Amino acid sequence: MLVLCAVSAGCLSFAIFKIKQIDTSYSFLVERDSPALVQSVRASRFVSEMGYGAYRTITNPGASTEAKEGAALSETSAQGAMAAFDKAAEYDPAQAAEFAKLKKRAAATYDLVKQAVEFGMSDQKDIANMMMKQADVEIAQFSADLVKFNNEAVEDAKRASDKNGAAVDATIYITIGVGVVGMLAALGLGMWLSRSAISAPLQRLADRMSKLAGGDLTVEIAGQDRKDEVGLMAKSVQVFKDNGLEMRRMEAEAAERRQEAEAERARVAAEKEAEAAQDAIAINSLGQGLGALAAGDLTYRITADFAPKAAQLKTDFNSAAERLEHSLAVVVGTAGSISSGTSQISEAANDLSRRTEQQAASLEETAAALDQITATVRKTAEGATHARSVVADAKSSAERSGEVVSAAITAMSGIEQSSQQIGQIIGVIDEIAFQTNLLALNAGVEAARAGDAGKGFAVVASEVRALAQRSAEAAKDIKTLISSSSEQVGKGVELVAETGKALQTIVSQVSEITGIVTEIAASAAEQATGLNEVNTAVNQMDQVTQQNAAMVEESTAASQSLASEAVELARLMNQFKISADGAVKTIEPGRRAAPPQPALARRPTVGGGYQSGAATARKLEPAAAPAENEWAEF
Template sequence: MSNEAIDSRIKFMRLDDAAIARIRSIKPLILKEMPAALDGFYDQVRATPETRAFFKDDVHIDGAHKKQMAHWDVISSGQFDEHYATGVNKVGHVHARIGLEPRWYIGGYAIVLDTMVGKIVESRWPKHALNTRGVTAQSTAEEVGALVKATLLDMDLAVSVYLDALEEQRQQAEAARQKAEDEQNVLFSALADGLKRMASGDLTARLEIDVDPRFQGVKDDFNTTVETLARTIQSISGSANAVLNGSLEIASASDDLSKRSEQQAASLEETAAALEEITVTVNRTATGSRQASEAVAAARSDAQTSGDVVQRAIAAMGEIEKSSSEINQIIGVIDEIAFQTNLLALNAGVEAARAGDAGRGFAVVAQEVRALAQRSAEAAKEIKGLISTSSKQVSHGVSLVGETGDSLGRIVEQVAAIDGLVSEISSSAQEQASSLSQVNTAVNQMDQMVQQNAAMVEQTTAASFSLKTEASELDGLVSSFRTGETATTARRANPVHAAQARIEAFARPQARPSQAPARSAGNTALKADAWEEF
């Protein structure tokens, strides 16, 4: 606020020298009563949350109180000069800076002015008449008017400075806004041009203009985005080309795999039929081995029965040999009796000879007894010889029967061993038949799976041709972008080539000892296995 603006306001308010003199005349009263008036004002400030928020604490309020007392000292002195203007400008700018609205400033002046007017009237009215010592109603009114004018002048100047500061801030903000808007327009124009070029497929667009540091991040982000997008499109272009080439090779490989799958299906069908025949044959073999096992078991049972019969025959021969021995002993007794009888008959003949004719009859009897004893001895001797011969024959028969029993025992053992072997053969044949049945089931399942795989390969072939079409379209779309660089994509290892190489290496025939030459269907199966790996 300039001195000229203050002088114009003083002149308009008719705050002349007389009014200034009136203000100076009541300065002592003002300085005396102003502390209490300010205390009332700051009490209202403390009681009002909106105004209390402008002060940290009571110390802050006390500082403001002192500054206002100093300001009122200047006002009551009637010194509306450059120093006064500086103070008013400072107050107005502080209010603008802290956001103290004029309504609180005006309200505060109302509280202070109310107190001060009352004090002036009170000092003039109660103790002395208005017409004593030169105090009249006119003089009192002039004093009050001068105070009101000075107060309103100070309030007007502070509010004007406040409004001027706000206007200056508004103009500065407007200028900053306009500058920012201009810079934004430049940036937006460049961005629009760059986006338009990008929309047309030109990925060489860059923001080359100088921008405010606030927008430098936008510029850098745009350039980085376009550069990243260009690199991405270059990579996509190379990948699309690789996908196109790969899809062509996949389509060719899928077609080839379809044919191989059909061959493999036919081979598996033949294999399934052959396994079915082998399964039937092995089942017959298992049945025959089971019957052979039953026959061997029966022979083993018969051999064991024969062995038991031979054992009983051996026992009977032993009994016969024992009986022959006992008979031989009895014959020995009979031979002894015949010998004794012969001696007795001899003695009887000697005694009959001694008796003469009297003993002739007895001699005849003795002669007969002797003849009978000799015949008995001869018969016993013959019987003993026959029994001895029979005993030898029985011993020989016992020996032969024993050897027959041993032979039958060995036969039983061998038949038992044969029975075990035949049982194992029968069990193995049954296991082979079961295994072949499972293999046959597995081959049938494989046949079904191969049929399904063949159908899937046909679907894959159709999908690969569709992929080839889509890859061609993608390659055409990507090639419409201009990135400013020649797309030099490094040639990658094609997985189709690698899979084909593995198939060829796996299906290549190798020399294997003790193996029959593989059938053509076997090679197809090998290629099918390699296809599974692919």
């Protein structure tokens, strides 16, 4: 196994070494040769552009844009060629001497081209063409040498790439061969090891596991002393065996516990049957006693013997029945007295309710009348306030109108001044038209003197004269319109001034009206406040009276309900059976009180709704104490 690992490591080291060599070779090719070749090709292009720029200066005038652009192109191309050779030398130091020679030739060629460019810019085209013929020969030879040099560099790069490709192929073939041999050897060794050290022990362990699964827990588990995975599996199988033995022991213990539990269950069942029989006696007796109580027989008592745990129920039931019988006897004795008393209270409360309702109705009428007066005065105050605000708005509008009129006067004054300035400008235009007319007239005279040569100028002079006359007429019309506009603006200023005076008069009168309306609104507000206080006091009296009426109505209803309940109670008492000492006597129902008179309809309050006395009392609970005092005095 160690030999196989050593062979694999050696093969891997050889492959890494060869790949490193190939990577270094490719790095030189990519990082040195290829960039240097690119810069060399770029320098060749710059040399060609240098000649093209020089010819642009020769074929175009020296002062033209094309000639200047050609001179600039020639100079920048020469600089680009020099820079390209310098970069190529940096990328490939091995060819630095060759690139220095090429740069020197490029500089010499540019000297010829530069002289041709200078003659071309000074428009000495013949000398420039002669210089360019010499430069063309040098450029052609230089370009050919560069092409040859670049082709040789391409061939060198191709040969290096082919060499690296061959090395890669050889490395791959060697690595694959050694790998295949190692894999075959490892496969054979692995098969032998698996058969001798893994398959046989696993087969024996599988036989032991089959016996354990069949229930044979006496089998011995071999291989537990091994330190590999087979030993771990043997230990796991031993755990299964131990768990099986423990399960058999626990099953035996569970069988014994089931037998003990069955015996205990039988004993508990017998005890529960005896207890259920005793409970049945107690339940039946209690059921009969409760049935008798439900039927009204309060003399029934339980006489059967109960079990000790239920004996207290028997005692409690008999005691409760005896107490209930005694209480009902007392209730029967007092029910008649309650019925008689409630009838008298109901009659008195009925009379009081009618009188209280009459008083409440009178107060409600008074309150409604005061509400109407208060509402009328409040509307008057609101109308005065509204009138005051309207007058104030009218005053503000009049003041704003006065400001607008002042602004309009100012604007019209500005328009009048502008009209005067426009008139002055029109005068200048009229003067210019007059002078133009004179000039056109003089030009016509001079054209007539010139004869046939001045006919065209005479036509132009005639047109200029006609145009000057039309300009003078138009300026005269505009001047007339401006004069008329100035007169109209003056009249407008006078009318606006009169309007401003009238608005000032209106503002002063509106101010006086505002003062009067303010005094009216204040007086109306004071009246509304006083009436509101009076109305509040009357409403409070009405509320107290309605509370009294509500309480009387509630008292009447309560007394009548109490009388009805007393009669119903006597009827219910006659249904019960008690002992001879407390025999129930039939209670005569007391005389029913007359039903209360219906409450008087309430007038609508200030809020607009109808409220009964009871509702008012519920809403105004803080006033309940004064109402009780008044009821006591009444």
